[in-house]
Amino acid sequence: MKHFAAGSFVVLIVLLPRIASAQVKMNMKQIAEGVYFMENSAGSSNSTFVITDEGVLVFDFDIRTADQTLAAIRKLTDKKVRYLVSSHSAGDHATGAWHFREDKPVYIATKNQAKDLFMQEAKEFEERGQSSEPSNAAYKGKELVRPDLGFDGSMALYFGGLTFQITAEGTGHSTGDLTVYIPQRRVYLMGDLLDTEIHPGQGESAGVFYSYVKGWIEILDKIMQRNLPVDTYVPGHGPVHAGRGVKDLEEQKRYFVVMRDEVAKMIQAGKNVEQIQKEFKLPQEFAHYRRPERLRTFLRLFYNQLIDRGL
Numbered sequence: 001m002k003h004f005a006a007g008s009f010v011v012l013i014v015l016l017p018r019i020a021s022a023q024v025k026m027n028m029k030q031i032a033e034g035v036y037f038m039e040n041s042a043g044s045s046n047s048t049f050v051i052t053d054e055g056v057l058v059f060d061f062d063i064r065t066a067d068q069t070l071a072a073i074r075k076l077t078d079k080k081v082r083y084l085v086s087s088h089s090a091g092d093h094a095t096g097a098w099h100f101r102e103d104k105p106v107y108i109a110t111k112n113q114a115k116d117l118f119m120q121e122a123k124e125f126e127e128r129g130q131s132s133e134p135s136n137a138a139y140k141g142k143e144l145v146r147p148d149l150g151f152d153g154s155m156a157l158y159f160g161g162l163t164f165q166i167t168a169e170g171t172g173h174s175t176g177d178l179t180v181y182i183p184q185r186r187v188y189l190m191g192d193l194l195d196t197e198i199h200p201g202q203g204e205s206a207g208v209f210y211s212y213v214k215g216w217i218e219i220l221d222k223i224m225q226r227n228l229p230v231d232t233y234v235p236g237h238g239p240v241h242a243g244r245g246v247k248d249l250e251e252q253k254r255y256f257v258v259m260r261d262e263v264a265k266m267i268q269a270g271k272n273v274e275q276i277q278k279e280f281k282l283p284q285e286f287a288h289y290r291r292p293e294r295l296r297t298f299l300r301l302f303y304n305q306l307i308d309r310g311l
């Protein structure tokens, strides 16, 4: 009997981490030569990596899932991870650099991301590392690895025969969103400026929300106005639509414009924010979007930004 009990205990310990990691799976999909998209099955943050003759660049890495990205890279190449780039400072995009430490990559981010990672994001990371919540298990014993290079504006990285045009697009989804355009692969990595088939989040940085709808629409307009030869705009959340091109950006912009119009009509009809959240009718085009709980909080954002800024 004693032996049996000890055996069950061992089984439990072995199973627990498997159960935790089974909740979120990163599914890999190749979208262009050497460009691989890792889709988060739970609708949380995606990751992308690019394999070149000189090594690998990884875009976005969550401490909870970047081990899966690294494992996928190791299966495909023996080249080292040379560069890391995070789209913005939110924990689900910029906390996982630790997983790649063995390869000693150079981590590139905007200066505002670096600031967030020294301040509120660092605090959150530390708190989660000390927490006993099962959802924070991935933070235990890890450290927040911060950027090596911080920049404003734009920069070009010439690496492995490719050009990585890295642009700080300004404040839209977060305190500062960065994109990466790879002209030779006709791929544009959008981070959370683009979410597909899923309601967008509000740009969280350690519990504070930053999304600014006007800025977000302007950034999408600015990118579309470039009329770039791009086959695939890669989303921060949701599935990638390889080959759909600019239609994804048009849909994302339409989402904000249509939703803002609907909220404005309800404000005009004298509704308060609670009534809007309760009575809001989702336009048909967006009815299939995942994570409707995000819409509820975003409606409050539309409401507040219409009231205090008039847009």
Ligand SMILES: [Zn+2]
Pocket: 044, 045, 090, 092, 093, 192, 201, 236, 237
């Ligand atoms: Zn995100």
